[in-house]
Amino acid sequence: MKNVWTIFRTDMLHIRSSVIALIIAIGLILMPSFYAWFNIYANWDPYDSTGDMKVAVANSDKGYQGDLLPAKVNMGDQVSNALRANDSLDWTFVNEDKAKSGVESGEYYAAIVIPEDFSTDLFSLLNEGTADSGKTDKTKARQAQLVYYSNPKKNPIGSTVTDQGASTVRQQISDTLTSSVAQTAAGTLDSVASYLDTDQSARSISALSANLRRQSADLSDAADLASSYAGLADSAASLLDASGKSMERTKRSLQSSTVDMDGITGKLGDASTSIDRVNANMADGLDSAANAFDNVGDNAEEALGKPAAGSANTAAALRAISTNRIRPMIASLTQYRNTLVSIRETLHTEPAKAAIDRAIADVDRTLKRLNATDTKINDAADQAEAKGQAINDSGKDIAAQAQASAQSIRDLNKSYQDNVVATLSGVTDSAKRTGTDAKALVDETTSALADVTGRTDGSGSAGALTNIKELTANIDTAHDTLLEQSKKLGETADKLDEAMASGGVEEVRKLLSQPTDTIALAMTTPVTTKRIAVYPIANNGSAMTPFYTLLAIWVGAMFLSIILKANVSDRISAALDRPRPWQLYLGRGLTFVAFSLAQTTVLGLGDLLYLRAQATDPLLFMLCLWWSSLVSSMLVYTLAAVFNTVGKAICAALMVSQIAGIGGTFPVEMLPGVFRQLYPYLPFSHGITALREAVGGFYGNVYWEQMGRMGIYLVVALLIGFTLYTPVTRAMAKTSTLISSTMAMN
Template sequence: MNAIITLFVGDLKRITSNVVSIIIVIGLVTIPGLFSWFNIAASWDPFSNTGNLKFAVASVDEGYQSDLIPVKITVGDSVVNALRANSQLDWTFTTESDAIDGTKSGEYYAAVIIPKDFSEKMMTFFTADTVSHAKLTYYTNEKANALAPKVTGQGADQVAAQVNETFAQTIAGTALSIASSLLDRLDDPQAAQMIGSFTTKIADFADDLDDTAAMLTMYGTLTDSAGSLMSSSVELIDTASGSAADVKSQVDSAKSGAATVSDALASASDTMTDALKTSANSFDAVSNSIDDVYASASKSSDDLAASLAAQAANVDRQRAQYQSIRDTVAALDPATTIGSDAQSTLLDGLDRVIARQTALRDALNDAASDLTSKTADATAKRQQIKDLADQAKASVTSVQSDFNKSLKPQIDALTSSVNDLAGTLTSGSTSAADAIDGLRDTADSAGTKLADVKTTLNETAATLTAASAKLSDFSTKMKDALNSGDMAQVRDLLGSDTDATAATLAAPVQLKRKAIFPVANFGSSLAPLYTFLPLWVGSLLMAVTLKTSVSRRVRDGLETAIGRPVRPHELYLGHYGVFATIALLQSTVSCGGTLLFMRIQAVHPWLFMLDGWMSSLVYSFFAYTMVASFGNVGKAIGVLYLVVQICGSGAAYPLQILPDFVGALSPWLPVTHSVTMVRAAIAGIYANDYWIALERLLLFVPPLLLLGLVLRKPLIGFNKWYVAQVESTKLL
């Protein structure tokens, strides 16, 4: 340690021993700071000077006027007038040819041309079935400057935004102008006739809304009936103990909820279809169970009679639900739903189902009664019940087919009108017992979902009814006003909502910005780039200007002073002392001047200084070790690191927008971690990010020590050979 300190003190004396060496040290100390201050000052707030960029605007818009809109609208002129008050760019309003030629020559950085049909295309939603986008033509001179096209591109966005704002205001003003024009022309008989026709159409539309509301209410009632039918079918299958392996997946489709009107309609349609399928399968279960009932010799006749009576009761409940469905279908207006022929066919089928269910119910009850009285007719009823069950199934299947051909397409069509389709959930059943249990759970769940379906349909129907009432009220008042000949009443009705219309069309959307870790200015944002890359350059300049080896004369004097031979590691560490001293002076002057003179933002100024001190020590130790170990090759390595760190450190561009290999290299670059630290010092620390980055920066020191203290010795022979080869050229 004594040798290291002695060598360090001697180097300080020698470097300050004459004027030339002092001037060199002063230059090494101040160059990084000058580099930083100049660039930070130049980048302090460049975007406040965008008003100096010439941006040409030329409008050849011919305007728009139609029979519907008696006011001529020229959006291009309105945009030009609005931009005249905007100072964010140097807007130059000129002709189309001058704008294009000026952009080519470099007189303008960019130009926007508003074409002849601009207003016409912007107003196409008044005149065309499909809206056509209005287009601006944007010219930019990308040769003039690298960043100017990006800045002027923002100017083009400003023009587009100004167009949108102006258009909204124009539409609002146009709406008011049209209303005012109509009010002024109300005394014209032709205007009164047009208003009368308009009023009639409103009344017709109100009637259509009423019809739709009534239809939705009918579908809600139909959904109720389908839910009840489903429950009774499951009870019948349960009682008959029949196989229902594929029924569960059909019933489960009712679980597709009804958050929207289209979901509700789809659920109603699918649920009705599935309920009919389930009902048909239930009669299969009745038919299949009859043989089991009569074959159960071990059971008493009373038990068998009770089983048959239970089945009869379930069949009767189904019959009641089919009667409810029939009543609902009969109440539908065939003109607006399925048509009279289809409705008649469906009603006939439902009547057959009800009749056969009644016969099946009576047969089951008669069989139960015969078993109870132990009459000989009981066995004869067996085949009759099976035949009636098969007939009931055939009738239900026929009704299902009629439903699918007539009413279901109408429901599906209404569903598609709100642009949604219902989905169906499917699931399997592993056994007959599981299917029956699942059917019971599904029926309970379906009941809840179908209640939601009905609620949604009824709420929508109520909304449509309310809208219809408002339109009908307006239509009635307008007709009364026109019939009375009192144009003052008409003016009041037409003029009452013009302000609301204008506000709706021109409603602005505001963006509220809230910065996280705010930075006061652009200069402070670029301070990481323009502070730590100069410190790296300063370290390279030291390695180039100062010797990294100790001369024979100095070594002999050191050995005389300590009274023993000096060791290589003492020379290596002791001579680095002067590099470390100059590096600390560089970072103190650069970072201190940035804080005191440039007045950049720093939430933690002392951490800003600590970052500078630690970074300059690591940078200088890197340059010193590379040159001491590899000679001129080490200098080239330092320059290579400088080149890579300009973009790879993330000090300028976000790493996420750069090529992947740059992001992969970034953690292996010292400046990357210095930049992370200084940003935390400037804007604020989050989750110890400053200290984590400091630890990562210091991780570069151990490999450098390993290279300088251990691996450098085998490289001495290589360096001597390299120097000899270079000197042999007589040029290097």
Template sequence: MKNILRIFKYDLKKIHKNVIAMIVIMGITVIPTLYAWFNITASWDPYGNTGNLKVAVASSDEGYSGELLSVNLNLGDQVLTTLRGNSQLDWTFTSAKKAKEGVKSGKYYAAIVIPKDFSKDMMSIFTSNVTHPEIKYYINEKENAIAPKVTVKGANAVQQQINDTFVQTVSQTALEAFQLVNNVADETDDQTIADNLSAALAQISTDLSSAAGTVQAFSDMANSAAIMLNTTTEFLSQSGSGTKASVNALGVAGNGIDSLNSALTGTTDSINQALSQSASFYSAVSTCVGNALDSYNSDAQACANALNTVSGRVQNLIDGYQSLENSLSQIADSITEPHLKGMLMQAIGNIQKAKASQEAIRNAINDAATGITSATANATELKNNIDGLIAQSNSSISTVKKDYENNVKGSLDDLANDLTSTGSSITSLLGQLDNSLKDISGVTGSAAGNLTEVQKALSDSASLLNEASGKMSNVATAMLSSDDNGIQLLTSLLSEDPEAIGSFLASPVKLNETHIYPIENYGSAMAPFYSTLAIWVGAVVMAAMLKVNVSDNLKHKLNNPKEHQLYIGRILLLLCIGFLQSALICLGDLYFLGIQCEHPVLFVLAGCFSSLVYVNIIYALTVSFGDIGKAIAVVLMVMQVAGSGGTFPIQCAPEFFRKVYPLLPFVHSMNAMRECIAGFYGMNYWIELGKLALFLIPALLLGLILRKPVIKLNDAFTEKLENTHLI
């Protein structure tokens, strides 16, 4: 211990007496802080400055003059007017030609061009030839990696603004037109316009009724998927055959549902997931049956009970297939398109075959349980028989899944898109009908939770559509009668509830956003990564600038020093400088940059402890391998920058980095700092520091013990390098 302290005091004395040495030490201490602070400052709020991104906007829209409804509409001009007051991006208004040329030259990051027939195409929903309007979006992805992601959000906002403007304008104009028609009818008894409106409303009623039936069928499909996934997931989990995908399967349909279309297509995805798990389910059934029959001779009653339990699970899955068959039959009955109906009927036939093969498995298991109870069964024969039936069932299930993936799913998704298109048409005529949908929005707001909530939301949606269909049908009938109060009835209906149906069809789900561990700005979120990186850089700079070995002159002054004394004596100086570096970095983050931090003292502690570990790792590498060790330290730094999940979720990284992720010191330093910045969860902070401390073991093992065999090899390598007079 005495020699260790003498080395440390000697180092401090040498620094104190040498001004140049003091300046170098100060530089080594300060440089890493600049690295962290500059990067954190540059990342402070990049998305708050998107107003500087130039995006060109051009409208060639020629507008629309109404025939059925007396309305002059130019959505392109209205969009330009709205964007002039929008500061989300630096909107630049120009011509279509200049906008496209500006994107090519790099003057603009992106351009949005509204074509000349845009308003006309929007109003084509009132004709037999519906044309979907398009907005042309041009993006220069060469200029910057992030800018395209930001500008596309602006383009989406423009699209939503156009939809809102269109719905509001048409619905308000329609109400005014209905009043006008009523006045004209009173004065002239001319029912031509009223007849046209009546026919349009009758078609809307038919579309709503058809949509309600389809939505209800999808609701039943969601229920089928829930039954099948609940059965397979629970059984696989209990049998030890479950996977992470199985455990999370019930959330598949709910993720990201923000429109009717995504709710419907999410349901078809869940059916595909349920079919995929059926084969795994029956593999687990085979295993459980085999385990049960193995206990036949020792405990026949327990064997029979186990078989009865497995039989019950098989029956549950059969019920799911029966429910799926009923849902597809309901859809097949409600459509007239021959090709789709034919594919659905073929799928129903395959499901019936799969159901029959599963019923055979259930019956065989029941017979086995009965035979075991009566002591008349042969376990081997029973197992072989059941395995044969399972093989047949897996084959039929595979046929169902292949047919569903290749034919049925795509057709059902197209049907969902058609339903959404129908809803968009109705929305355009009636406007956004928000008020009557507050209750259903509250229900569907939780649809992302699981399939049961999706099924309930779709069922409630179908009920609302049926109710709206009935109202439209009543109004159309009244308008066709000789009673000239039909228009007044329609006007009264829409005036009482002017925004309900349109709002629902446009977006049936409200997003209620709750921030868990909120972070004020992007700079605070990035502080753990850049601070951790700066601490490592500081340790690398020390290893490169300072001598890691004690001089021969000092060794002669010591009293027979041991190798470990020389090692520890010199590392004390590096640790002190490392503590200064990390403390200055963390304190600067807190009080110079002003990052958010719930636990500032523990934040500094995490930084200092990280420095302790990093200095030990890099010092051990440098002492043991010399210049090669320094190179290894740099390689480790580069690997951790890419694979520690500091900028993007590690799940987005290539497989190699996902595998080495837990083995990187950066990961645990950053996790501990994040706990301090955003708030603690349990003992996570101390757990992460504990994991970080484990890296001290191999570092000390290398520096104090394992480096001895490689000293001669390292000395020879160093001598060769010095002979070059270059390194």
């Protein structure tokens, strides 16, 4: 090792003995620091100095005025005023032509042009456009556009900064519009809050709840009414069907007078409202049944007056009258009675129930007479079969009974009008006081009923029956819908009462009592981002310190390989005691390492003490720099010493590839694929990772792992130096001689 130290001491003495050499040595030590410091300081906080970058703004907006927004609004002027108060860029306000020419000449980094129809397009949702056909078209909403001109040729980073400025303008416009709408909405909420502060609000809510419950009850009554009318319509249809069959039977068998079914059908179309039509249908049904019973008596008396030879036919005719005409009427009146019973169950007042009870009693008396008539006809038929002769006395008795039954049926019509119609009309009047939904549904039912009764156009009782069935189906639908709406109103009233009981109104009052600006801000910016830096770094300069500091170390090592001689001269070798090749290699290597460590010490202390770059642990920061300096200087020296000129070229290529491939300025993932593949194998990548740990903060053993990986390159350099120094140096000597012979290259 004596020869190694002799070479190192001799090199230092020779440099110190020459003033020029000493100046060059000092320059070698300081040069990497100046390179790093200038770059770090230049990147210390560049985005804080964008206020001097000129960006032209040309406002050609003519404004907007429409029916929904009668006051003229010029968003271009508002944007310009907002930019005048913004100092992030040097906004220069010119006309459109000067803005464009200024970007082309390089006077401005960029230009933002607000077109003349900017406000019109911005408020197009509030405006009625005109389609190509000349007709009003409300659907042509247009997106307002800003025209942005940039000049990347002037400066690529400047173009990126001005792009951000254009985004700021766009965001400013969006915030202005949203804020205006939010302020208006917040003002409305403030009015609501003021109202909630008064006692009148509680009384109004209570009154609203009571009204809702009352309307719910009215809708429920209307539903019950609809169901009742459906039953009445079914009874009317049954009576019409029974009386129609009776008239048809009279026409075919006894050839007597027929009942005018067209008249019945005509009566169905005379009603002015849907309820009147149902009532008319019922009255017509009862009248038809009474007329049919008038004919029943005549037909029975005629059949009983036939000679004895026709007794068998007389009995058959009598039974046919009972089966086909009287019993269907009994069934129809029974159905009518059941309907009245159902109506009574839905009523809530005693007078109304008493009226329906009277109607039921009238029906019972009529049914009793019809059953008595039916019994007498069947008894007469039995006598005719037994005696084999006509029974004139029975015929007169039956005729009288039939006339009494017919009159009883006619009395039912008056009973229906006096008791049933009068009672249900009272419920109808209550139903008319319900809300809009109930009215719409009743109107729909009325229209359906009018359509049904209006279509009885002389087609006989069959057409009337078909229409009445459709009427019944529509009334059933109305019943279901009314019940549903009644339930919804009841639920709404329950929720209002619950809110009042639980203090919900008080909660709303507290919410709306906040300042209008606060509510508007919450509406315009419902979501904000809370930025938490896991490893906070004070400024951009500190963040760039690892890259530029390590790069300066490698640059310093490259300068050393150019200025210092990589091989020991023959004169120095002659003064040594039988030097070996590895001693010569290490001796000059110590000189390289000493200069590199001196460069790094000045560089690192300048970063910490002069620039005040951030360092979580200054000692580990310096240790990483020294270790990187040792690795880089030995690697560069070994390549230059072993491979001479070719080795220096390899060092230059290695440094260039590391600058592009280590992700110093851009993330590695943004680099081309070839650099991403090289990244793990470059010594610079491990050094910068370790140094970033010392600057921003440590995670696990990342720092020491990266330091250990850098040591691999030191081992590789020493292996190359110890094994190849002598044989390769001799071979490269011939190459160096050939290069020197060109008289132009060294």
